[in-house]
Every structure is written in C-alpha cells, then in structure tokens.
Amino acid sequence: MLTEYQLRMPKHIIAGEHALEKLAEIINSDVKKIVLFTDKGILATGLVDLPKTIIEKAGIDYTIISDIPAEPSYHEAQSMVDLFKKEQADFIIAIGGGSVMDVAKLSSILATDEYQVKDLLENPLLAKKQVNSLMIPTTAGTGAEATPNSIVGVPEKDLKIGIVNPEMIADYVILDSRMIKNLPKPIAAATGVDALCHAIECFTSTKANPISNTFALEALDLIMNNIIEACTDPQALKAKSDMLLGSFYAGVAITASGTTAVHALSYPLGGKYHIAHGVSNAMLLTPVMKFNEPAIKELLAAAYDRVIKGGNQSLSIAEKSAHMINQLEKIVTVLEIPTSLKTFNVPSEDLDGLVAAGMEVTRLLVNNKREVTPEDAKKIYLEIL
Ligand SMILES: NC(=O)c1ccc[n+]([C@@H]2O[C@H](COP(=O)([O-])OP(=O)(O)OC[C@H]3O[C@@H](n4cnc5c(N)ncnc54)[C@H](O)[C@@H]3O)[C@@H](O)[C@H]2O)c1
Ligand SMILES: [Zn+2]
Incomplete structure (x- = not known):
C-alpha cells in the first residue's frame, strides 16, 4: 500500500535557553521595517523589552501594534490588519498568545488590499504569503506558532471560525520559557x-x-x-x-x-x-x-x-x-x-x-x-x- 503524508510546519525553530537572543540573527540586513504585534497585557509584563532592544541595536525601523483584543472577531482582526498595511513592513514579529499570533498570521497574507479577512471566511485559500513572520508564543498554548490556522469570532453567527491556509505558517518560531515564566x-x-x-x-x-x-x-x-x-x-x-x-x-x-x-x-x-x-x-x-x-x-x-x-x-x-x-x-x-x-x-x-x-x-x-x-x-x- 502506498500512503502519502504531508508535513507542514515552520522552517526554522529556535528553542531553549536564551533562544530569544537569536532574534538578532533572524532579523538580518535584508529586513527594512518590522511590525511587532503584541497586546496590552503582554506589554505591561515587560516581555517585549528584550526583543525591542535587539531590534533597536540592529538599527531596524519598527512599529509596535498592541491594540489586539483577546480572541478577536474578524472585524477586530481586520482593523489590526489595516493598521499593519499602513506600515509597509517587510517582516512580522508576533509576541503573544494565540490572539496576537492569529492576527499576525492573517496580516502576513493580507498585506495588500486584494482580500479582507471576511473573504477568507468564505474561501480561506484565496490569499498568498506576502510578508515573512516570526512567532514568539507567550502562552503554552494554542500552538498557533506551528499551525496554518487563524481563529476569529464571527458575531453574526455566534461562533468562532478557523481560517486554515498553509500560507500563514510562520517562517520562524522562538520557544523561550522565559516568555511563560510569570504567566498568571x-x-x-x-x-x-x-x-x-x-x-x-x-x-x-x-x-x-x-x-x-x-x-x-x-x-x-x-x-x-x-x-x-x-x-x-x-x-x-x-x-x-x-x-x-x-x-x-x-x-x-x-x-x-x-x-x-x-x-x-x-x-x-x-x-x-x-x-x-x-x-x-x-x-x-x-x-x-x-x-x-x-x-x-x-x-x-x-x-x-x-x-x-x-x-x-x-x-x-x-x-x-x-x-x-x-x-x-x-x-x-x-x-x-x-x-x-x-x-x-x-x-x-x-x-x-x-x-x-x-x-x-x-x-x-x-x-x-x-x-x-x-x-x-x-x-x-x-x-x-
Ligand atoms: N491558530 C491556532 O492554531 C489556534 C489554536 C488554538 C486556539 N487559537 C486561538 O487563540 C486564541 C487564544 O489564545 P491564548 O489562549 O494563547 O490566549 P490569548 O492570546 O487570548 O491571551 C489571553 C490573555 O493572556 C495574556 N497573556 C498572554 N501571555 C501572557 C504572559 N506571558 N504573561 C501575562 N499575560 C499574558 C494576554 O494579554 C491576554 O489578556 C483564541 O482566539 C483561540 O481561538 C488559535
Ligand atoms: Zn485550541
């Protein structure tokens, strides 16, 4: 019997002690502008400070988008994608739980005005990867750093819907236990x-x-x-x-x-x-x-x-x-x-x-x-x- 399997996962995974410091090697000289997605809760913990310092040391322009609500609806996800588009970034870093990573993953395939999050609810495979991404999970967790999924609320249906598109799989993942050390x-x-x-x-x-x-x-x-x-x-x-x-x-x-x-x-x-x-x-x-x-x-x-x-x-x-x-x-x-x-x-x-x-x-x-x-x-x- 012949069986065919497909294994899809991020290409590059850095895990273990001081994994976060490896960020400096990932954001090499090709990267011109970074959007760093996170949320207010995580910002308050100081978990973004070290990555910020590393980006600043590398002399790369960056913007932080931190208004992501927990478990966003597709409307909320779209407003974050719209903020992202204005920045014209060529690299995405997500530091957060599933909510932050899911918005970052949608942004990585919706950087142009061609499609909206709403279109992907109907036909998830429409959009292709436009911007490379790095996921740094702060919960353990959704596994969103590994998956091609992005889950959004659909208030009209009283449901959450999973948008599944392999193009959303992150390019890089950093698993550093310091990120979850003080999780409530x-x-x-x-x-x-x-x-x-x-x-x-x-x-x-x-x-x-x-x-x-x-x-x-x-x-x-x-x-x-x-x-x-x-x-x-x-x-x-x-x-x-x-x-x-x-x-x-x-x-x-x-x-x-x-x-x-x-x-x-x-x-x-x-x-x-x-x-x-x-x-x-x-x-x-x-x-x-x-x-x-x-x-x-x-x-x-x-x-x-x-x-x-x-x-x-x-x-x-x-x-x-x-x-x-x-x-x-x-x-x-x-x-x-x-x-x-x-x-x-x-x-x-x-x-x-x-x-x-x-x-x-x-x-x-x-x-x-x-x-x-x-x-x-x-x-x-x-x-x-
Ligand atoms: N894409 C996927 O494959 C996938 C899989 C499962 C779930 N999800 C989705 O992910 C979302 C849930 O993600 P989640 O469970 O990681 O939670 P979350 O991202 O919604 O975060 C929950 C809360 O925890 C806080 N938080 C996160 N990390 C913290 C830290 N290190 N210290 C202090 N506070 C911290 C955040 O600020 C937030 O208030 C849901 O929308 C769910 O549907 C996605
Ligand atoms: Zn789950």
Whole structure:
C-alpha cells in the first residue's frame, strides 16, 4: 500500500535557553521595517523589552501594534490588519498568545488590499504569503506558532471560525520559557489544557496518521507530565519549557491531523459568551472523551502505555482507557478551571441555540471518531450547563 503524508510546519525553530537572543540573527540586513504585534497585557509584563532592544541595536525601523483584543472577531482582526498595511513592513514579529499570533498570521497574507479577512471566511485559500513572520508564543498554548490556522469570532453567527491556509505558517518560531515564566495561573492553566486537548483530540481524530501521532503522543507525554508543575510552581522552568515544546508539537499535530468534538462544541461558547478558548475546551474535555470512549478505547489505552509513568501494563484496555480519562479530568480539577456554564451565566434556554451552532462546526465534527448527532451534542452541553 502506498500512503502519502504531508508535513507542514515552520522552517526554522529556535528553542531553549536564551533562544530569544537569536532574534538578532533572524532579523538580518535584508529586513527594512518590522511590525511587532503584541497586546496590552503582554506589554505591561515587560516581555517585549528584550526583543525591542535587539531590534533597536540592529538599527531596524519598527512599529509596535498592541491594540489586539483577546480572541478577536474578524472585524477586530481586520482593523489590526489595516493598521499593519499602513506600515509597509517587510517582516512580522508576533509576541503573544494565540490572539496576537492569529492576527499576525492573517496580516502576513493580507498585506495588500486584494482580500479582507471576511473573504477568507468564505474561501480561506484565496490569499498568498506576502510578508515573512516570526512567532514568539507567550502562552503554552494554542500552538498557533506551528499551525496554518487563524481563529476569529464571527458575531453574526455566534461562533468562532478557523481560517486554515498553509500560507500563514510562520517562517520562524522562538520557544523561550522565559516568555511563560510569570504567566498568571488561570491563563497558564486554561492555555495548557487547550494544548492538552489539541494532543488528545489529534491522536483520536479520524485524520490521525503515523506522522501526526508522532507529534500528538510526544505532545501528550510532555503536557500531561508537566502541566500541573508548570502552572503551579513559578520556578519550574524545565516544566514550563517542556510545556512550550509540547504545545508546539501539538500545533504540528493539528496541522497533520485535526481536532475533534471538544473544539467543535467549544466554538459557540467562545463565539457567543466569550468564554476563553482554553476554558471552554477544558469544560468539554471529559464529557466528550466519555462520549467518544466506545470508539477510542484502544487509542486511549495506547496513550496510557506511552504517557503514564510507572503505569500498570497488565491492565485491560478498558481499564487503561478509563484511567486516561480520569487523569484528564483530574488535571482540569487540580488546575481549578471552571467546568460549569453557570459560572458564565449561560441560561438553559440557550441550549438549542448552542446545539445548532455547535453542529455547524462540521470542519471539526467530521474528525470525531464517534458521530455526534444534535441529540448527542445536547446531552454533552447539558452535562456542563
Ligand atoms: N491558530 C491556532 O492554531 C489556534 C489554536 C488554538 C486556539 N487559537 C486561538 O487563540 C486564541 C487564544 O489564545 P491564548 O489562549 O494563547 O490566549 P490569548 O492570546 O487570548 O491571551 C489571553 C490573555 O493572556 C495574556 N497573556 C498572554 N501571555 C501572557 C504572559 N506571558 N504573561 C501575562 N499575560 C499574558 C494576554 O494579554 C491576554 O489578556 C483564541 O482566539 C483561540 O481561538 C488559535
Ligand atoms: Zn485550541
């Protein structure tokens, strides 16, 4: 049998101690004008200071665009792209979480007036890469530094939509654990569980294949065995660095495979109630894994064998699978991520609307090994309502 796989990822990845200092080598003499995307929260932490100094030392002109809101709508993303276009930059640096990186990635293919973000909602492949980009994630994380995706809110549909275009894949990535060292615990926890979802969903997706599994399993191993320490101990730099690598690998797994019903049913929660992406995924993780279990038991057992340190290999497949789901649930509980929509005042009358919006995310629902009917989606949402 002949099988063809396509592995798409950034060409150049710099990771580890003092990785950030390598910025000086990336922005060589060809670069004339840089736009540095970030947001106000990150600016306030001082995380942009070192990169700024390096750019200034290199004598390269730059502008900082920092008005990016968390989880932007496509209108908000377009206004950032419009600011970017005025600068006529020939290099993009994004320092931030998924929100910042997603806007930067859209800018890299929308530098001329030919297309708008709105056009890409209908036909994501229209635009081609115009400006090279470097992603420096400050959360671990969305894996947006690895993927061809940019996720924007679509208020008219009460949904978030993923624009997927390989032209948006970053050219350079810097993974430096200093960027996530002082992440506030609630953000570290929610973004970490997002990465965890990417790994386990991609591994249990209908699109999973040997290439994506290599990245998904390594990501799962790194994330499950480091997430609690990384989120709760500010000094745990090794755990944080492993989380950053794990979330990057999980991003590569998304590109080669795809997320499933956790992310699909999560999009309306972000789109309508603006629940943070990682939090809405965390809420749905256990209910969806329990729903999927009949179809993915063997896979969960294989994941157990790979990631549970000192696990009992003589357990049955059903026992290993149950243990994996318990561990996933435990992570969400220990990290104190809200698991009920009541926390966000979602009224029970909204249930049917949620189901209708969730069922629209066919791009990801088709990846789910067990078919999700509207009745199933309703039961899953009811568990967290
Ligand atoms: N493109 C992709 O492949 C992909 C994948 C998953 C999710 N996403 C999208 O990414 C967005 C979420 O990104 P996110 O979870 O990284 O969060 P985010 O970028 O929305 O940031 C959340 C908050 O954390 C703050 N923050 C970020 N880094 C910080 C740091 N080091 N210290 C202190 N504060 C910091 C920000 O200022 C912001 O207020 C959503 O829109 C989601 O849909 C994209
Ligand atoms: Zn995600």
